Every structure is written in C-alpha cells, then in structure tokens.
Amino acid sequence: MEEGFSQSCQVEAEHSRKDPYSVNLIKEGKAMSDKTIRCRDCGQDFVFTEGEQAFYKEKGLENEPTRCPACRKARKQARFEHRNSYRR
Numbered sequence: 001m002e003e004g005f006s007q008s009c010q011v012e013a014e015h016s017r018k019d020p021y022s023v024n025l026i027k028e029g030k031a032m033s034d035k036t037i038r039c040r041d042c043g044q045d046f047v048f049t050e051g052e053q054a055f056y057k058e059k060g061l062e063n064e065p066t067r068c069p070a071c072r073k074a075r076k077q078a079r080f081e082h083r084n085s086y087r088r
C-alpha cells in the first residue's frame with residue numbers, strides 16, 4: 001500500500017499502546033501533547049499523558065490532576081481507612 005498510510009497506522013499503533021484514548025484524538029486530528037505537572041503533595045514531577053487528558057475531557061473533568069498517581073492512591077487509601085474506622 002501507500003507509504004503514508006502505513007506510517008499513519010504505525011503512529012496510531014504506537015499511541016494505542018500508550019493510551020487507548022489518544023487514538024481517538026489522532027483520528028479526529030486533535031492530538032494533545034503530554035504535560036509535566038508538579039505534585040502538590042510530594043513535589044515530584046509527573047506526566048499527564050495525552051490519553052489521560054482525553055479521558056478527563058470525555059468525563060467532563062475540567063481541572064488537571066494536582067497530585068501524582070502515587071499520592072492520589074495514598075490519599076484515596078487514607079480516605080477509605082478513615083471512612084472504615086467508624087465501623088464497629
């Protein structure tokens with residue numbers, strides 16, 4: 001087939017391995033780029049990927065994450081433990 005077509009498929013396949021949501025953005029011509037954000041809890045930089053951005057947009061979430069995945073998980077676990085501490 002044509003060279004441009006195979007290159008397009010290759011780029012799409014590479015993105016689909018990273019984030020399934022980014023494939024739809026490529027097809028629509030609305031490719032976003034990864035963003036580096038500093039975590040408000042631990043101060044480490046983390047990447048807010050194209051796919052995560054598409055997911056947030058799809059779900060109607062307007063704000064970008066302010067915590068890295070590890071701090072988000074720890075915060076969620078702390079809330080869960082606090083909620084269960086009231087049970088007898």
